Amino acid sequence: MEAFKEHVGFVVPLDRINVDTDQIIPKQFLKRIERTGFGEFLFNDWRYLENGAPNPEFVLNDPRYANASILIAGANFGCGSSREHAPWALQQYGFKAILAPSFADIFRNNCYKNGILPIALPAEVITSLSQEAQDIEGYQLMIDLEAQSVICPDGTAHTFEIGDFEKDCLLNGLDEIGWTLQYEADIAAFENRGSV
Amino acid sequence: MYEKIWEAHLVRASADEVPILYIDTHLVHEVTSPQAFEGLRLNNRKVRRPDLTFATMDHNVPTMDRALPITDLIAAKQMETLAENCAEFDIPLYDIDSPEQGIVHVIGPELGITQPGTTIVCGDSHTSTHGALGALAFGIGTSEIEHVLATQCLLQQKSETFEIRIDGTLPYGVTAKDIILAIIGHIGIDGGNGAVVEYTGSAIRALSIEERMTVCNMSIEAGARAGMIAPDDSTYEYIAGKRFAPKDENFDAAVENWKQLPTDDGATYDRTLQLNAADIAPQVTWGTNPGMVTDVTGRVPDPSDMATVDEKTATEHALEYMDLQPGTPITDIPVDRVFIGSCTNSRISDLRAAAEVAKGRKVAESVSAMVVPGSQAVKRQAEAEGLDKVFREAGFEWREAGCSMCLGMNPDTLSPGQRCASTSNRNFEGRQGKGGRTHLVSPQMAAATAVTGHFVDIRKFQ
Numbered sequence: 001m002e003a004f005k006e007h008v009g010f011v012v013p014l015d016r017i018n019v020d021t022d023q024i025i026p027k028q029f030l031k032r033i034e035r036t037g038f039g040e041f042l043f044n045d046w047r048y049l050e051n052g053a054p055n056p057e058f059v060l061n062d063p064r065y066a067n068a069s070i071l072i073a074g075a076n077f078g079c080g081s082s083r084e085h086a087p088w089a090l091q092q093y094g095f096k097a098i099l100a101p102s103f104a105d106i107f108r109n110n111c112y113k114n115g116i117l118p119i120a121l122p123a124e125v126i127t128s129l130s131q132e133a134q135d136i137e138g139y140q141l142m143i144d145l146e147a148q149s150v151i152c153p154d155g156t157a158h159t160f161e162i163g164d165f166e167k168d169c170l171l172n173g174l175d176e177i178g179w180t181l182q183y184e185a186d187i188a189a190f191e192n193r194g195s196v
Numbered sequence: 197m198y199e200k201i202w203e204a205h206l207v208r209a210s211a212d213e214v215p216i217l218y219i220d221t222h223l224v225h226e227v228t229s230p231q232a233f234e235g236l237r238l239n240n241r242k243v244r245r246p247d248l249t250f251a252t253m254d255h256n257v258p259t260m261d262r263a264l265p266i267t268d269l270i271a272a273k274q275m276e277t278l279a280e281n282c283a284e285f286d287i288p289l290y291d292i293d294s295p296e297q298g299i300v301h302v303i304g305p306e307l308g309i310t311q312p313g314t315t316i317v318c319g320d321s322h323t324s325t326h327g328a329l330g331a332l333a334f335g336i337g338t339s340e341i342e343h344v345l346a347t348q349c350l351l352q353q354k355s356e357t358f359e360i361r362i363d364g365t366l367p368y369g370v371t372a373k374d375i376i377l378a379i380i381g382h383i384g385i386d387g388g389n390g391a392v393v394e395y396t397g398s399a400i401r402a403l404s405i406e407e408r409m410t411v412c413n414m415s416i417e418a419g420a421r422a423g424m425i426a427p428d429d430s431t432y433e434y435i436a437g438k439r440f441a442p443k444d445e446n447f448d449a450a451v452e453n454w455k456q457l458p459t460d461d462g463a464t465y466d467r468t469l470q471l472n473a474a475d476i477a478p479q480v481t482w483g484t485n486p487g488m489v490t491d492v493t494g495r496v497p498d499p500s501d502m503a504t505v506d507e508k509t510a511t512e513h514a515l516e517y518m519d520l521q522p523g524t525p526i527t528d529i530p531v532d533r534v535f536i537g538s539c540t541n542s543r544i545s546d547l548r549a550a551a552e553v554a555k556g557r558k559v560a561e562s563v564s565a566m567v568v569p570g571s572q573a574v575k576r577q578a579e580a581e582g583l584d585k586v587f588r589e590a591g592f593e594w595r596e597a598g599c600s601m602c603l604g605m606n607p608d609t610l611s612p613g614q615r616c617a618s619t620s621n622r623n624f625e626g627r628q629g630k631g632g633r634t635h636l637v638s639p640q641m642a643a644a645t646a647v648t649g650h651f652v653d654i655r656k657f658q
Binding site: 015016017018020022023026027028030031032033034035045050074075076079080081082083084085087102104105106109110113114163164165166176177179180181183184186187190191 | 207208212213214216218227228230231234239241244255256268270271273274277319320321335336337338339340342343346347348349351353385386389390416419421485506507509510513603604605612622624625626627630
């Protein structure tokens with residue numbers, strides 16, 4: 001997995017709560033057997049019109065947010081299905097981090113496995129960052145994972161929580177399966193203890 | 197109960213590390229697994245316990261005549277890939293031609309694979325279904341599937357515990373589906389985030405095992421990691437004699453162990469909620485997530501009545517997408533399609549309940565309705581009871597088993613603008629087909645809606 005230490009990027013605000021994984025990557029794109037090729041279908045049904053042209057109403061199609069790599073969204077982002085295709089699509093589109101007041105559990109786990117950082121901040125902070133991203137052309141944020149901090153252009157820092165293990169995995173791009181396999185003896189002992 | 201199962205499955209729990217949890221049963225399907233198997237190959241890893249892994253094909257499979265070729269070549273490739281992966285890694289597979297094929301969350305319990313006190317995972321969020329038998333069961337992503345294939349373990353943080361207690365007697369016409377929709381309406385679609393829910397109380401005890409599956413199935417729609425119900429005599433009776441269930445004296449010994457699982461008297465939960473079964477009415481969703489739900493006697497809400505700006509905006513979006521006007525009585529809403537199926541409501545008791553309503557009646561001319569059994573075994577049982585005839589004579593289509601129009605990955609989809617009464621679990625935008633509008637209901641309500649062409653209060657249905 002690609003490591004995540006620090007990131008500076010443009011910000012796009014998606015002003016919706018409860019964005020579900022069916023919106024992030026609709027089911028018609030889940031039939032691929034590869035891990036790649038999902039970015040162009042991110043938010044497909046919102047992003048494109050019936051005729052396939054970009055929907056000018058959808059924020060990702062606004063030219064001023066064209067190079068965004070940080071997504072700000074409403075509460076409970078990523079609810080619904082367990083499809084890891086959702087973080088794949090976000091990552092392959094170019095997102096490195098998602099800021100929201102809260103995330104659905106499975107989605108958040110899936111993000112960590114793919115080098116995307118889901119950052120939960122208080123609702124009022126999200127609202128104000130989202131407003132600034134709309135008001136200020138070329139608005140950028142800096143994310144410092146080591147310091148667990150989101151830094152605004154004016155220097156204001158917002159700290160966020162992350163589990164030590166998840167942080168370590170992201171900072172070092174750790175292979176979790178390899179990590180677990182170093183305890184192979186414990187697994188075997190567990191299996192011998194029970195009837196499994 | 198969650199804590200007992202959790203403790204019993206800890207392979208390693210050191211204070212400064214993430215706990216390693218042992219997984220007893222890993223269920224696999226065609227859509228979320230190919231990249232996991234590819235990951236194993238790339239890293240030259242094996243499947244640690246193919247004997248604890250079971251695969252089936254459900255999400256993509258067509259529900260028309262199985263003798264016909266599969267016209268969706270990409271879907272066919274995904275199914276072929278699962279077959280190749282199962283052959284390569286020696287995993288038992290119930291493929292599209294198998295008499296055991298079906299929705300993974302229907303066949304697990306049906307075959308006795310799902311057992312109390314076990315940990316069960318699957319790359320599908322509705323894995324919470326299996327908690328109905330007292331298992332700790334939850335959905336995982338593809339990276340975690342690869343992790344379980346390689347190690348038979350998962351790295352997991354412990355969840356909070358959440359007791360949802362429903363006491364009292366369910367009124368006539370009110371079902372397990374209405375219980376869970378009412379709960380989600382109450383706590384919201386993120387009300388269970390970070391928690392494992394245990395459903396308790398006399399109304400839950402009174403449910404059959406299949407009804408309990410409907411409740412646990414939609415735990416994820418409240419954001420919960422898992423949902424579970426303590427095993428009891430109904431559970432043991434259900435499991436007895438199933439193909440993978442323990443036999444004879446092993447079964448008796450297993451039951452003795454299972455009896456130790458229920459939460460101890462006096463134990464406390466991190467969160468609690470109590471509802472009275474008598475207060476629950478048949479539920480119908482009006483919006484674009486399962487929390488946007490009301491009683492069948494209710495009306496489409498007015499965005500200006502919402503408590504927060506976010507909710508007001510979300511309601512406006514939902515009503516625009518659903519093409520509904522605030523204040524419209526739910527029973528005035530007409531539908532074009534009816535879908536009876538999905539891992540929520542496609543078991544034999546669901547089909548019996550819907551058939552009872554459909555019997556001797558006709559699907560309204562303006563409606564096209566279909567019934568998709570959850571598994572080939574459910575289909576055979578229904579046909580043995582003549583339910584297929586009841587449905588066909590009433591004008592419902594009778595299909596082969598699969599996930600079908602719950603998520604519309606196969607050819608069963610809504611057209612843009614079509615409105616559907618569905619017994620499935622998600623009414624997200626585009627879930628059943630781009631531009632399609634989904635209303636979630638119980639099987640009885642779906643059948644009655646098919647007959648009348650609009651939503652009806654099943655309690656007054658003649």
